Structures are given as C-alpha cells and as structure tokens.
Amino acid sequence: MISAVLLDLAGVVYDGESAVPGATEAVGRLRAAGIPIRFVSNTTRSTKRAVLDRLARLGLSVCSDELFTPAEAACSWLREHARSPHLLVHPNLIAEFPNLTGQEPKAVVVGDAGDAFDYRALNAAFRELVDGAELLALAPNRTFKDVDGKLSLDAGAFVAALEFASQTTAIVLGKPAPDFFRSALATIPCAEAEAVMVGDDAETDVAGALRAGIGHALLVRTGKYRAGDETRFEPAPTATADDISAAIDWILAKRSETE
CATH class of the missing domain: 3.40.50.1000 (HAD superfamily/HAD-like)
Structure with a gap:
C-alpha cells in the first residue's frame, strides 16, 4: 500500500534554476492520482519562501505546509x-x-x-x-x-x-533524522510503512528514509548521483530509477498492484 510520497528537491525536481526534465509532469501525475506529496529538502542556503518561489517559477504550485526544511x-x-x-x-x-x-x-x-x-x-x-x-x-x-x-x-x-x-x-534536524521524515508524514497523516521516498542522495535520502521506517526509497540517477551510489550505503535503495519520471512510473505501478 502506498499512501504518500516524499520528494527531495535539488537534483530530483530541479537542478539550479531549471526543472529536471519531466519533473513538473511527474509531480502532476502524482497529484492526479490523488497521492499526497510532501517535499522534504535539506537545502540550507535558501529560505522556505525562496524555495516556494523557485518552485512556482518552474510551474509547480506547492503550499507552505507541503514543504519541510x-x-x-x-x-x-x-x-x-x-x-x-x-x-x-x-x-x-x-x-x-x-x-x-x-x-x-x-x-x-x-x-x-x-x-x-x-x-x-x-x-x-x-x-x-x-x-x-x-x-x-x-x-x-x-x-x-x-x-x-x-x-x-x-x-x-x-x-x-x-x-x-x-x-x-x-x-x-534534517534528513536522515527519522523525526524529519515522520513530521512530514504526520501532516497527511500516513504510516511510515505506507510512504515512498524519492531522492538523489543514497545516504541521507534513501538509506536514511529506510532506517526511519519508510516503506520504500527510490534513488534517482540525477543531481548528485554518481555511478555505484546504490551499493555504497545500507540499507540499499528499494529501486534505482533514471529520473523522477521513472520513479513515479514505479510508484504508480506498485500502487496499482496493491489496490
């Protein structure tokens, strides 16, 4: 059962001031499927308002209570x-x-x-x-x-x-702290085991989420990803996807299997 998705931002949804190809459409597909999303970012160079403004410029409407920093x-x-x-x-x-x-x-x-x-x-x-x-x-x-x-x-x-x-x-206080993931899910609410994390950092995003009890964690080959990252840290990713679009394909297919 997949009841919520946690998305990293830098390297997953956007790269600098540009959206990762297909990211806007991928987020839209999650919303169309009725799956709650929480954006969990470890960015510490920008205010929350600045991050929300960047997302808006990329065509993504994200509410303040959907973003956790x-x-x-x-x-x-x-x-x-x-x-x-x-x-x-x-x-x-x-x-x-x-x-x-x-x-x-x-x-x-x-x-x-x-x-x-x-x-x-x-x-x-x-x-x-x-x-x-x-x-x-x-x-x-x-x-x-x-x-x-x-x-x-x-x-x-x-x-x-x-x-x-x-x-x-x-x-x-940020990823990979278990309470950071849990605080985001608590606003849905959603049990950790029914959530999926998508990130480009195999250590803080993926292994951190799995250690926190998140049901699935997908590593994308964009952003800071480097070849072999999927084997460098434990627990290993549930799956590795080329980008956020492929990750959302995996999530939607997995969800349909359990419905």
Missing part, C-alpha cells in the same frame, strides 16, 4: 528547548531565525554556510560548544551538486570537524 525544524527545536541560536549558516538563511536571540543557554546551528565557513566563524562556534552550547546540524550531507555541475563540500564535513574538536555529538 531543516531551518524550520531548527526553529521549532530552539523554541521548545528555550535556546538562543549561534548561527553558522549561509547569509541567505539568517532571516529564518527571527526573534530567537538573547536568551541563554545557546545552541550552535550549522548549515551550509558557503564562504562563511572560515576559521574565525568555525572557532567562534567551537568556543560556544566548549562553553556548553548544544550543536544542531541542519543537515549532515557530505556533498552537493554545485553550479558548475561538479560536487562540492556540503555542511557535513564542518559538522564533523566541530564534533571532533568539541567532543560533542550533533543533533541532526
């Missing part, structure tokens, strides 16, 4: 635990953390800060950690597909450096 999860965590953020994030993302400063104790929030990952910024975060701050990782991704088409370092390497130096274990 790590920054949103971090704000909820900070409010719940009465923490003030020390931000080590991309300048574009700072606007996602309004009215959360000034209270103690603190939590270091790490995203893909890009060029802001310099020694001074990393050392300031380290000093907060040794003074007792929690470490929040918006996403632990190793790499992302950069604008030149090549892989670049993502936030995961910097999170690992701060963990090592401060002897602290990060609290991961």
Whole structure:
C-alpha cells in the first residue's frame, strides 16, 4: 500500500534554476492520482519562501505546509528547548531565525554556510560548544551538486570537524533524522510503512528514509548521483530509477498492484 510520497528537491525536481526534465509532469501525475506529496529538502542556503518561489517559477504550485526544511525544524527545536541560536549558516538563511536571540543557554546551528565557513566563524562556534552550547546540524550531507555541475563540500564535513574538536555529538534536524521524515508524514497523516521516498542522495535520502521506517526509497540517477551510489550505503535503495519520471512510473505501478 502506498499512501504518500516524499520528494527531495535539488537534483530530483530541479537542478539550479531549471526543472529536471519531466519533473513538473511527474509531480502532476502524482497529484492526479490523488497521492499526497510532501517535499522534504535539506537545502540550507535558501529560505522556505525562496524555495516556494523557485518552485512556482518552474510551474509547480506547492503550499507552505507541503514543504519541510531543516531551518524550520531548527526553529521549532530552539523554541521548545528555550535556546538562543549561534548561527553558522549561509547569509541567505539568517532571516529564518527571527526573534530567537538573547536568551541563554545557546545552541550552535550549522548549515551550509558557503564562504562563511572560515576559521574565525568555525572557532567562534567551537568556543560556544566548549562553553556548553548544544550543536544542531541542519543537515549532515557530505556533498552537493554545485553550479558548475561538479560536487562540492556540503555542511557535513564542518559538522564533523566541530564534533571532533568539541567532543560533542550533533543533533541532526534534517534528513536522515527519522523525526524529519515522520513530521512530514504526520501532516497527511500516513504510516511510515505506507510512504515512498524519492531522492538523489543514497545516504541521507534513501538509506536514511529506510532506517526511519519508510516503506520504500527510490534513488534517482540525477543531481548528485554518481555511478555505484546504490551499493555504497545500507540499507540499499528499494529501486534505482533514471529520473523522477521513472520513479513515479514505479510508484504508480506498485500502487496499482496493491489496490
């Protein structure tokens, strides 16, 4: 039984400012079939509003409550635990953390800060950690597909450096944290075993979803995918598809088998 689909965005639905070929139509086919969709992105360089605007420019109408981002999860965590953020994030993302400063104790929030990952910024975060701050990782991704088409370092390497130096274990808020997948499904609602995840990252999207109890996880050969990714991490993908269109073909065929 397939009752919901979780879709990654970068590398699956869009690549930079362009839609992945067939992506708009693929999402439309899911909606026409009456299958609820939640978009679960680990992007930490753009605000939620900016992501929604990008999708709209690509011809995809996505409601705010259909999109889940790590920054949103971090704000909820900070409010719940009465923490003030020390931000080590991309300048574009700072606007996602309004009215959360000034209270103690603190939590270091790490995203893909890009060029802001310099020694001074990393050392300031380290000093907060040794003074007792929690470490929040918006996403632990190793790499992302950069604008030149090549892989670049993502936030995961910097999170690992701060963990090592401060002897602290990060609290991961985006994928592959089980609660991130579950919070998206809770809004449908849908049991984890009845959902399918589609992503281009075999580690955080696919293996992470399966470890969280998601029934199926499909790896697409677009975005950051590189040959052999389907065998690099456990659990292995339920299936590997050429792109989102082929992934939706698989989902619709699988769903028809159980109806």
